[in-house]
Amino acid sequence: MVSLYVTSFERSAGKDLITMGLMDRLKRDGFKIGYFKPFGHFPYQLGDIITDKGAWFIHRLFELDDPIESVCPVIITQELKKHNYKKPITGLQEKIEKAFEIISDQKDVVIVHCDYNFSEGSSFGISGSVLVHLLNAHVLFVERYTCDFCIDFLLELKRVIGNPVMGVVFNKVEGAHIEEIEEFVSFFLERNEMKVFGCLPTDSLLKAVEVSELAHILGADVVCCKDGIGALVEGFLVGGMHVDKFITYMIKHPSSAVIVGGDRTDIQLVAIESGARCLILTGDLYPNEIIRTRARANGVPILVAKSDTFTVAKGVEAVVGKLSLQDKQKINHGIKLVDKGFSFENLYNTLNLTVDVESSSGLVQ
Known part of the structure; x- marks a missing residue:
């Protein structure tokens, strides 16, 4: 089983879209996929269960069979944060480990979805760097190429975390920067053992x-x-x-x-x-x-x-520019953009995954 942690060092980088694009392609390529969101921030009531609204949507979208309470084991509310500030909450790491064990059972690939950014969960003692080792996950950063500092951040995180950081996909890239990434940045990062899995341009429909x-x-x-x-x-x-x-x-x-x-x-x-x-x-x-x-x-x-x-x-x-999980037209369009702009061949080679079946259209209707 391979676990892939999709994260970023800034919010609104497009992790939802990349996560759904990865899951759609992996599913179409015949892999048994799982979806795991350690921390949720938008409580959603399902009978006696409280889960995360975004996690529930993706769970339904891909018709997953795993119990929803295991898909997103920790819901971060204001009450939980206040309680933790007064007295450190214990048992969350064990709860995440147990839930992940259920989700990863009999799966080929589990996509671990970071909701906010790589530092998410730090106040509870379970930041991205802890999760990576806890879940034995490979790390894929999703970043907007907004300034040269993002390259510095990537290299520093690679130095601190080490081999689990396999690479980055640049998302929402303005036209003026695409050539720069393809001709210079990609080769520079590759020399520093940081793979670039794609460069997705800004899209008017997704921004609308x-x-x-x-x-x-x-x-x-x-x-x-x-x-x-x-x-x-x-x-x-x-x-x-x-x-x-x-x-x-x-x-x-x-x-x-x-x-x-x-x-x-x-x-x-x-x-x-x-x-x-x-x-x-x-x-x-x-x-x-x-x-x-x-x-x-x-x-x-x-x-x-x-x-x-x-x-x-x-x-x-x-x-403006934030993908609504309720807009299936945008989601289908976004998944197609990921399918076209993300190097799945590079990803599969990096993770030692072998495709056994031909791809077919698996986009949501």
């Missing part, structure tokens, strides 16, 4: 989020064009600058949600006429009739949020 989801996340009131809240937003702009400069940004970033103070009617009009996906007015200030009329004419939904512009911008930033 529906206007309706933004309204839900922000607790905003939809005051115009409610029939257009299914539109997809691929980014956002904060309309806090001069109108001329804002026009320049709108041209460069179409299909964006525009976050603007409810009193900035000049920016609101330009955004509507320039093809904004929606307006998010802040400060609990509602649009005047002229703005409403132009928005209806152009089919631009208007959301009114109670919070200030900075708070709204942070809330939108947290959701």
Whole structure:
């Protein structure tokens, strides 16, 4: 049995997508797969069992037979953290070991899914470095190539952890960096015994989020064009600058949600006429009739949020680009991207896995 720990040193690197892509391909290639998530952060009630919402979704998606209470043995809640701060909680490591023993039984490969980052669980004495040795796992980092420091982090973790760290897959890579990774970074890391298993570019569909989801996340009131809240937003702009400069940004970033103070009617009009996906007015200030009329004419939904512009911008930033586990269209699309951009041949050679059957379409319907 081979265990593969999918982790990162920053959040929102795309571990959910890579995990599902790996599981889909391994399953199609005939391997008996298991899924294990040592720590969960989003409690989900299933009868008398409390599990992690994300773990439950993946468990159902791949029709796994393992007991859900073993799939994610530790749910980290505020209550659990407070209790641990007062007095160290014991027995969690044993609980994880026992659950993993159940999950790994009669499996060829078990994907161990890190929810947050490599330091997850440190306050309980079970960080990524502990889990790697506890579960005898190979480590695959999923990282966004955002700066040169990520290479330094990878090399340092390789030095500290050693052989279990087998490599990295770069995800959500901007076009300008793809050539740099393929021509220079990959060879450099390979020389330092760090394999590069792929370089997946940013994708407009995966980055997009529906206007309706933004309204839900922000607790905003939809005051115009409610029939257009299914539109997809691929980014956002904060309309806090001069109108001329804002026009320049709108041209460069179409299909964006525009976050603007409810009193900035000049920016609101330009955004509507320039093809904004929606307006998010802040400060609990509602649009005047002229703005409403132009928005209806152009089919631009208007959301009114109670919070200030900075708070709204942070809330939108947290959701744009994050893969929703409920969106099967995005999941299927993402799995195809992993299947195309990830070097499974390299992975199988590294883990000494042999494919016995031909691949067939195993994407979720």
